[in-house]
Amino acid sequence: MSNRTIPRLLQTPAVLLLLFWMLVPLGMTLFFSFIRYFLNNTRRPEWTSPSIDNWRGFGNYQYVWNQDAFWLAIQNSLLIVCSILFLTVALGIAIAVLINRSFPGRGIVRVLLISPFFVMPAVNAVLWINMLLDPVLGLQGIAVANINDVILGLRDAPLVGGFFSLWPKFEPISFRATQTSAYAVIMMVTWQWTPFAVLIFMTSLQSEDQQQKEAAVLDGAGAWSQFRFLTLPHLGRPIAIVVMIQAIFHLSLYAEIEIVSRGNGNKNLPYYIGELVNNNIGAASATGIFAVILANIVAIFLLRMVGKTLME
Amino acid sequence: MAIVAQHSKFSKIAMPVLAWVVALIFFFPIFYMLLTSFKTDADAVKPEFLFSFTPTLENYTNMTDNYDYWRFASNSVITSVSATIFALVVGVPCAYAMAFDPSRGTKDILMWMLSTKMLPAAAVLYPMIFLTKSIGLFDTHFLVIMVLSLINLPIVIWMLFTYFKDIPKDIIEAGKMDGLNTWGEIKEILIPLAWGGIASTALLTFIFCWNEAYWTVRLTTIDAATLSKLIEGNRAPEGLFFGRLSAVSTAAVGPIVVLGWFCQKQLVQGLTFGAVK
Numbered sequence: 001m002s003n004r005t006i007p008r009l010l011q012t013p014a015v016l017l018l019l020f021w022m023l024v025p026l027g028m029t030l031f032f033s034f035i036r037y038f039l040n041n042t043r044r045p046e047w048t049s050p051s052i053d054n055w056r057g058f059g060n061y062q063y064v065w066n067q068d069a070f071w072l073a074i075q076n077s078l079l080i081v082c083s084i085l086f087l088t089v090a091l092g093i094a095i096a097v098l099i100n101r102s103f104p105g106r107g108i109v110r111v112l113l114i115s116p117f118f119v120m121p122a123v124n125a126v127l128w129i130n131m132l133l134d135p136v137l138g139l140q141g142i143a144v145a146n147i148n149d150v151i152l153g154l155r156d157a158p159l160v161g162g163f164f165s166l167w168p169k170f171e172p173i174s175f176r177a178t179q180t181s182a183y184a185v186i187m188m189v190t191w192q193w194t195p196f197a198v199l200i201f202m203t204s205l206q207s208e209d210q211q212q213k214e215a216a217v218l219d220g221a222g223a224w225s226q227f228r229f230l231t232l233p234h235l236g237r238p239i240a241i242v243v244m245i246q247a248i249f250h251l252s253l254y255a256e257i258e259i260v261s262r263g264n265g266n267k268n269l270p271y272y273i274g275e276l277v278n279n280n281i282g283a284a285s286a287t288g289i290f291a292v293i294l295a296n297i298v299a300i301f302l303l304r305m306v307g308k309t310l311m312e
Numbered sequence: 313m314a315i316v317a318q319h320s321k322f323s324k325i326a327m328p329v330l331a332w333v334v335a336l337i338f339f340f341p342i343f344y345m346l347l348t349s350f351k352t353d354a355d356a357v358k359p360e361f362l363f364s365f366t367p368t369l370e371n372y373t374n375m376t377d378n379y380d381y382w383r384f385a386s387n388s389v390i391t392s393v394s395a396t397i398f399a400l401v402v403g404v405p406c407a408y409a410m411a412f413d414p415s416r417g418t419k420d421i422l423m424w425m426l427s428t429k430m431l432p433a434a435a436v437l438y439p440m441i442f443l444t445k446s447i448g449l450f451d452t453h454f455l456v457i458m459v460l461s462l463i464n465l466p467i468v469i470w471m472l473f474t475y476f477k478d479i480p481k482d483i484i485e486a487g488k489m490d491g492l493n494t495w496g497e498i499k500e501i502l503i504p505l506a507w508g509g510i511a512s513t514a515l516l517t518f519i520f521c522w523n524e525a526y527w528t529v530r531l532t533t534i535d536a537a538t539l540s541k542l543i544e545g546n547r548a549p550e551g552l553f554f555g556r557l558s559a560v561s562t563a564a565v566g567p568i569v570v571l572g573w574f575c576q577k578q579l580v581q582g583l584t585f586g587a588v589k
């Protein structure tokens with residue numbers, strides 16, 4: 001056996017499995033996207049089974065392209081993913097710097113901070129939308145009601161009463177509404193994934209060159225310029241990793257969207273496809289192909305960013 | 313020690329305090345869920361019982377009747393453990409070959425593997441349901457195990473690869489000199505040396521499998537349904553059953569959170585994905 005045979009053999013199972021996992025469903029999706037295929041259609045029963053006779057060409061693509069809901073879904077996907085990425089990276093860096101030095105109870109702080117990362121998405125969504133954000137029964141509702149009560153009480157107080165009587169009565173926000181449901185999703189996913197960013201940044205900060213920092217201090221560098229010119233460049237690679245891994249996970253968010261508002265106002269691309277799959281398989285598949293194209297655009301960008309560092 | 317003298321009063325006192333405050337805020341939702349799980353459903357929605365109430369274990373003792381918790385929990389354990397083991401069995405040899413015998417195509421293969429992870433699951437949802445139903449695999453443990461291990465395989469290989477790469481090649485070469493074959497090298501040298509990395513990969517994979525909520529919800533009905541499906545299927549209409557919902561949610565995430573606490577150091581070690589040198 002030649003030198004190269006054994007390494008190839010060792011890689012074969014993984015490569016074949018992933019190839020199969022990718023190509024078979026993708027091939028079927030591609031086929032379905034070019035035919036008329038409905039699960040229920042009493043008027044045209046021949047469309048209820050996948051057959052080459054129902055060829056529709058690019059009709060499904062055209063149909064989806066002209067749907068407002070499709071563009072709204074893309075817009076929502078990008079809004080949700082970009083917001084989460086920005087928030088987790090910013091919060092992650094801030095918290096990692098905050099806990100980088102040792103202080104009493106640092107171990108416990110770390111354990112508390114990392115906990116949300118282990119919570120399953122379904123529980124995360126149920127917990128946030130019901131018990132924390134509900135405008136009446138959740139903590140938000142209770143907090144707003146209490147603040148209103150306090151303000152009401154202060155209106156009769158001497159001196160400051162006049163000031164507080166000018167205050168409006170606060171209204172709790174309903175996070176199941178069309179305008180706000182995307183923010184509920186962003187909030188809960190940020191809560192869950194910030195710990196992941198913290199973990200990676202924290203590990204990276206520990207390998208930071210302390211001598212370089214001391215030299216910078218001797219040169220009179222302040223805390224901000226140390227952070228800006230030493231710490232932030234040092235975190236470049238970890239940021240790339242955090243962005244990439246999270247993009248992989250958040251482009252396919254589903255459970256949170258479903259639980260918060262059943263897609264009302266926060267429908268992303270996977271959810272839109274999920275709705276189409278209930279009947280119009282052709283259009284769902286065409287949307288799926290669009291989603292694959294979108295994911296590939298993102299992937300090329302992200303993999304370039306990470307690929308450079310991979311083989312070093 | 314110039315650097316120590318530099319620290320102002322602010323950073324000595326305010327930063328730890330701020331760190332504690334942030335940590336408590338992040339942990340609060342979990343604490344609140346745990347707290348609510350000890351309230352009756354009626355008490356759980358009354359503001360006056362927010363923090364002072366008569367604790368009850370009722371929600372936990374009724375969990376089997378209310379939700380059939382144990383069936384879903386055992387499905388979660390079976391599928392997550394098996395999927396993790398399978399992904400490692402396929403992933404370790406692959407990452408070993410990539411790290412110690414890299415060819416020109418290795419980087420491209422790795423990139424391609426990662427890119428399969430970016431394929432939107434929803435795009436292939438219907439074909440998967442169609443296929444698995446027609447060959448009778450729908451709602452079986454086997455299917456869930458295969459799907460869970462395949463969706464995590466790219467990350468497993470990537471994590472292991474970045475970990476193996478840092479092991480000096482000479483050590484593996486020395487094994488070859490001693491007459492070890494490939495399997496011997498993996499078993500006698502690689503696994504003991506990279507144990508930390510393998511363990512943290514296994515942990516992270518297990519967590520991802522346990523928490524997976526797309527395929528496990530859509531490719532199962534009853535027989536192989538996991539805890540994700542239980543929670544997603546039983547979320548109550550607003551305000552109803554907060555107590556029992558909290559209890560079953562706590563029971564669903566509890567094992568993983570506690571496991572995560574104990575293995576935190578281990579997890580951090582492997583979680584860098586080659587980002588930290």
